[in-house]
Amino acid sequence: MTPATDPLAPATLGPVRLRNRVIKSATFEGATPDGLVTDRLIAYHTAVGRGGVGMTTVAFLAVAPEGRIQRGQIHWRPEALPGLRRLVEAVHATGARISAQIGHAGPLANSRSTGSRSLAPSRRFNPLSLSFDRAATRADLQRIVDAHAYAAALARDVGFDAVEIHLGHTYLAGSFLCPKLNRRTDGFGGTSARRAEFPRRILAAVKQAVGDDVAITAKINMTDGVRAGLRLDESIPFARTLQADGHLDALELTGGSSLLNPMYLFRGDVPLSAMTAALPPWVRPGLRIFGRRFFRHYPYQPLYFREHALQFRRELSMPLILLGGVTDLDGMRTAMRDGFDYVAMARALLREPDLINRLRRDPTARSLCTHCNLCAASIFTGTHCPWDVDGTAALLRADAG
Template identity: 35%
Template sequence: MTNKHPALEPAMLGPLRLKNRIIKAGTFENMTPNGMPGDTLLRFHTGFAEGGIAMTTIGYCAVSKEGALNANMLVMDEAIRTPLENVISAIHARNCKVSGQMGHCGAFSKNRSLNKRPKGASGGLNILGISEGMWIAETMTLSDIQDMIEQYRKAARFMKSVGFDALEIHFGHGYGLCQFLSPLTNRRKDQYGGSMENRLRLPLEVLAAVREEVGKDFPILGKISMTEGRRGGLDYEDAMQIAIALDQAGIDGIVTSGGTSTMNPMLMFRGPSILPALLRYETNRIMRFLLRLVGRRMFPSMPFSELYFIEQAKRIQKAVKCKIIYIGGACSGQSLQTLLDSGFDFFQLGRSLLADPDFADQLSADRNFVSRCKHCNKCVGTIESPKGIHCPEFYAHIDI
């Protein structure tokens, strides 16, 4: 009888065979200055590959220049083909698959290089853009919406051609597609607003366009926010409808996350407030002032517990046929065993892998392995650091 942890057994994600069930979660790395991938991004992801995970996710692959939250985000077009192919090839050489997280910022952006206002489901205040003088976001016209669908289609074609093994469409965390799903950010009166059926229209049209482009034998995942944690926003009942609609539309897997980047980010992280970490690396004076003004209210500490999304994710797991990829407080061999026993198919790890890039190899040696991650949330602020995202507790002096 083998003592191998069952999370390390091979599994199928749609048509894709993964050597185990552990996936690096998509997080914006801030390792692509001026939007160009290079050795820093390569070393970051090959570190996880060498540590034994089955697939890593390159975070926030903007589907267009308009969809990039800032000028350092990857934009999926021919300008980065060769360096991106080099990164993906290096990961593949270490027996690891690569997923690309497809995103569009919609109405919140601080990408001043565009010299125009961002557009989303509805117009209004652009919170993230205040420090850059980009106070206002505009409402997308029907023509803008069709352009957005085509941006996803073209990005999917490009991403498959450069070697990605899977695509993860970001439907959550307050980004562009989530802005259509949420009644807090979608105040439209046309066929893209109002009822849940209407608010789902664009996300489903994007999924259909991506599927048409990559074909039925290519895995597509979707990350959703199971709740926004704000009165009048998306809640767990809404998430059930969203997940069932994505499942019926042929998605291969759903990543069950929560919270939003601009309204309730602590739902994603749990633990101590991320405010001190944000202040440590924020250099813009206006943004530092705003953080000090509203940060305590916006980023309240929330108790951390392992598997903090499990009960809500279980409901979705039981309601759909596609694979469910759990995310949220999985940091030990016992956590993964609990998830397997509950019927989850794969696990995305974020903070645990930043602290222990060799998590999978450690689990292979000890099925009861517990990550060193302290859930201190200091890593969150490092997204804005010169080094990019990393665990400052254990890798403060390492050149990523």
Template identity: 40%
Template sequence: MAGLRPHDGRQLAVSAAAYAPWRLGPLSLRNRLIKSATNEGMADGARVTDRLIEFHRRMAAGGVGMTTLAYCAVSRDGRTFEDQVCLDAQTLPRLRALTDAVHAEGAAACAQITHGGAFCFLPQLEERRYPLSARGGLNPPGMMIGRWFKRAATAADLEHLTTQFVNAARLAREAGFDALEIHMGHGYLLSQFLSPLYNQEPDARARARFPRQVLEAVLDAVGNDLAVLCKLSVVEGHRRGNSIEDMIQICRELEQAGAHQLVLSAGMNVEAPWTIFGNRLPVASMTAAAKGLFRPIAALMALRQPRKPFQPLYLMPWSSRIRAAVDIPLAYLGGVTSPDDVTQVLAAGFDSIALGRVLIHDPDLPRHWAAGEQAASGCTACNLCVASMYSARGTHCALTDQPVPAGFSHA
């Protein structure tokens, strides 16, 4: 980094703590910047493609401490889409190729493990007729493909699902991952248990019972070897979603269970996806890029999303409430766009910083910031990268539009 020349001759003061090595559970990281899990759209037929490997190698080469492979399903029925990585023995060699590529660039690799539950657009399920959720009955997301109903998970189902999370965690360890991020946000299965939108349990602690069970089982299986994180929606963006008081209670439950860090995200994929990104989504582009059944989903968003301008650090009002209530390490996510934002987040007591769109725009941003090369990201939060995840090419920045390197293919 010392060889990089400053942008416009300016040297910017960046908090030294952001670039110092630190400890996350059993894992040592070279800095506190993490590439957050963002759907890459590059797992053709559930395979780990060369493009997916290169995507994360570039993130590692750009200087993050850790990069996160998004949406690794713990079972084939746990996928939301057909083109989603499934953690099984068949994918192990290619997952190992991905972690080797990341490690060669000096970064750690994290696998985000998840189960879609009722948020499932697979044409056919292998284990059961209806997808599982915290509550049975009508399934609004599934109606878009003619799957009208979901089934409440039984005690036996919960034990089976817990075993699937544990098996996926062990396979991730075998594949060379250094950390796991259990996805408990955005409307996936564990989020469906946490949220009053899906779970009729009146108390947040009761709703957290199954997600906590999964966390404890994963920690027992791999917690001595891998850092185990949980990703949560601190605000769901829906009037019937969790309150901030509910989320504080849920975070305390996960802290007591022994999570190494919580990643504080927001929103629900179906009910309020714009809350995830802090501003409106480009519906026309999403509809144009979407294939088949995803077109009506994108069109539906156009009718519902509010007009809300993007603001840096847009999740700070909720995340700071969590920071004041728990002692567990926390990763701040949401609108970090400049070195000043990095300094402000660390000064507010957060332990690491999860970056998404700004790294899709420029994977080298951590190196630029550490060298004092530029004051702010060139990302405009246009969210066209969100639309691109549905395209044949996968997630990329519409502004920089970097071509796929020669020699890389869909295979």
């Protein structure tokens, strides 16, 4: 197998040299109860660093206080920088690279938790806070564009190797792309080109802020998985536009809406009781009634986003990251033969942080992850796999705050 098709061979992502093509994708760690880096967060990422990944991604570092999903998330501010620098240095000591996922939660923010009114493209009722989101003004959008640039520059300054801009899952930038959520009639709504204007401004501002100092990637939806949501006939042209803009070193292809259809992203079992219990108390009664409609069941299969992603691969020349059902070397090699440049993993690495090292030792090894999705129910209390047997889950659950 040539280096170009070997997922465990060294590779280059923009200005960054990776020891292999495997990226730990962003998964909210639930390890920052005070909005600051903790020993638990460092343990989370150094575990996968020691386990062999090329790069790990710190999940959702909000660009503004109201852009947090809930209070216990890091947002970019001077008080957070010493801890983030300590995290970067600890991951680098394992031989891995580290990326900062930055973004604004928008309609996914819970104003009861953050203390700030949630923003959305258009005014809408928010079931998370039982109040109405405020339609973002042009001044809001410019402030948030500037906040992305500021966050990216801070990420570079504390030593991150890459920044990932969250444009998917109907967070704020992704919700502008979604026709169901974006009912604006100004220059940021209506046609697909106008709905793409806000995300494009974010990427341009980030590129201007950091230049070629760090790798810049973006996570984008191929489809929202909901009626009247973003579909392939709009997301592929959007990706072509981003390629032409030239601000990115790679695109990570995903799908689903954390707001409208979260299981489209996860696939596999739906542990409804556990998921309901993890949500705020005032949301639980409604989910007990309508939960099966919200947490829809999608059978798990390996490389479940592959067919959609192949359509992007045929249309684009830029580097692409394949996400979804990547759990073994067979899947990784299929992705490389298909022309994808990197693969992203999440649940399999929660189950086994050392999976990549194990695959190096035994190329026929299979992940122990069963796709039960109980890890998704733990995201606000310390994301972990309940079936972990090597002590990592116990460490992540410990209150190191």
